[in-house]
Amino acid sequence: MSEPRDTIExxxxxxxxxxxxxxxxxxxxxxxxxxxxxxxxxxGGVGSADERAAVMxxxxxxxxxxxxxxERLATVHQVHxxxxxxxxxxxxxxxxxxxxxxxxxxxxxxxxxxxxxxxxLLFADRQAGVIGAAHAGWKGAFHGVLEAxxxxxxxxxxxRERVTVALGPTISSxxxxxxxxxxxxxxxxxxxxxxxxxxxxxxxxxxxxxxxYIGARARAAGAGCFEDLGRCTYADEExxxxxxxxxxxxxxxYGRLIAAICLT
Numbered sequence: 001m002s003e004p005r006d007t008i009e010x011x012x013x014x015x016x017x018x019x020x021x022x023x024x025x026x027x028x029x030x031x032x033x034x035x036x037x038x039x040x041x042x043x044g045g046v047g048s049a050d051e052r053a054a055v056m057x058x059x060x061x062x063x064x065x066x067x068x069x070x071e072r073l074a075t076v077h078q079v080h081x082x083x084x085x086x087x088x089x090x091x092x093x094x095x096x097x098x099x100x101x102x103x104x105x106x107x108x109x110x111x112x113x114x115x116x117x118x119x120x121l122l123f124a125d126r127q128a129g130v131i132g133a134a135h136a137g138w139k140g141a142f143h144g145v146l147e148a149x150x151x152x153x154x155x156x157x158x159x160r161e162r163v164t165v166a167l168g169p170t171i172s173s174x175x176x177x178x179x180x181x182x183x184x185x186x187x188x189x190x191x192x193x194x195x196x197x198x199x200x201x202x203x204x205x206x207x208x209x210x211x212x213y214i215g216a217r218a219r220a221a222g223a224g225c226f227e228d229l230g231r232c233t234y235a236d237e238e239x240x241x242x243x244x245x246x247x248x249x250x251x252x253x254y255g256r257l258i259a260a261i262c263l264t
Contacts, residue, residue, distance in 0.1 A: 008032030008042060008061050009239070013166030015227040016261075019126040024066055025261040027120060027168035027229065029239040033058040038251050043241070045114050045256025046075070046093060062258055066110055073110045073260070076102060078135045082143040084152040087111065100145050101134035103152040107263040116241040117171040117233050119214050120259035123149055123223075125158035131261050136167075141214050142186070147221045164225040165218045168259045171244060173198065173209035175234035180204045233257070 010026035017025075033042030034057050039050040042058045060070045074090035076099045084101035087109055091097065102111045103123075111133040113120045118137035124130075132149045134140070150160045177200050186193040196213045197206040211228050218226040233240040246254035 008065060010065055011168065011229060011231070013122070013168070013227045013229060015164050015225050016122060016124055016166050019124050019164055022126050022129065022264055023124045023131060023261065024264055025122050025124070025166070025259075026062070026065060027122075027259045028062055028065075028257060029169070030241055030255060030257065031239060033061065035255060038246065038253055039255040041255065042258075043255035044112070044258035045116075047078075047114070048256060049253045050255065059258070062112070062260060063110055066260070066262055068108065068110055068262065072108055072262075073112050074102060074104075075112045075114065076100065078114060080135075080137050080139040082140055082145040082148050084132070084134070084145065084148040086152055086156065100136075100140050101132060101149040101152070103130065103132040103149060103156060104263070105130045105156045110260050110262040112258050112260040114256040114258055115168075115170075115233075116243045116246075116254050116256050119170040119210060120168040120257065121146060121149070121214070122166045122168070122259055122261045123153060124164050124261065125153060125162045127162055128153075128156070128158040129263060130156045130158035131263055133259065133261055136214055138182075138208070138210060138213075141210070141217055146214065146217050150221055150223065160222045161224045163223050164227070165223045167211060167214055167226070167228045169229060169231040169233045169236075169240050169257060170211050170214075171234050171242065172211065172232035173207045175232060175244065176208045176210060177202065177205050178208045180206075182206075182208065
């Protein structure tokens with residue numbers, strides 16, 4: 001393992017911070033950490049081929065940011081689904097359920113989502129003491145992972161009109177070119193969804209605005225507040241990992257960013 005390149009960096013959403021005491025959150029960048037090579041920095045992805053010891057040390061640093069022990073971090077085996085689970089205790093790494101969102105009303109559990117272009121979503125209803133975290137790539141967003149998270153939160157006593165939803169670093173429209181079959185999938189459901197696509201120089205292709213699409217889903221679902229941090233994972237290599245950037249460069253793998261939230 002290499003020496004840390006920099007101090008650990010955690011971005012925050014003003015809307016979540018404004019909810020007041022009782023909720024803490026962070027959208028960790030890749031700055032800091034002990035991973036090297038294509039993973040250089042704070043790689044939190046247990047699904048990557050990075051050194052396991054490096055990943056676990058990076059995750060330890062993230063939980064320490066919240067004043068929590070490493071075993072208090074709850075993550076799921078993400079499969080680009082719309083499935084959300086309720087967390088009463090963190091899962092062992094080898095017993096993580098296949099899902100893409102989590103909710104809890106238990107203090108001291110750090111809900112963590114791993115991303116590298118997909119949308120990391122953090123949710124909070126401070127009044128009810130209920131939080132959530134979701135991994136929203138195009139497939140999860142399309143099939144309703146955001147709505148499933150709100151449904152699960154309501155089962156724990158939250159009210160969606162009180163829920164603040166924050167979207168962390170995500171691939172931007174300028175870096176997300178898609179083919180005609182991708183566009184057709186959205187427009188066939190609702191022709192108004194054509195507004196999330198803009199023309200690409202390549203014939204038949206378009207740029208997809210995933211952050212705008214996620215925001216529209218949040219508002220349509222009745223969330224009380226939605227904030228997009230407006231950070232592009234593809235464009236800012238110093239701060240963020242990006243699956244698409246790594247693919248374009250034909251790199252063997254890529255790191256994962258962690259977005260996390262807990263009740264204090």
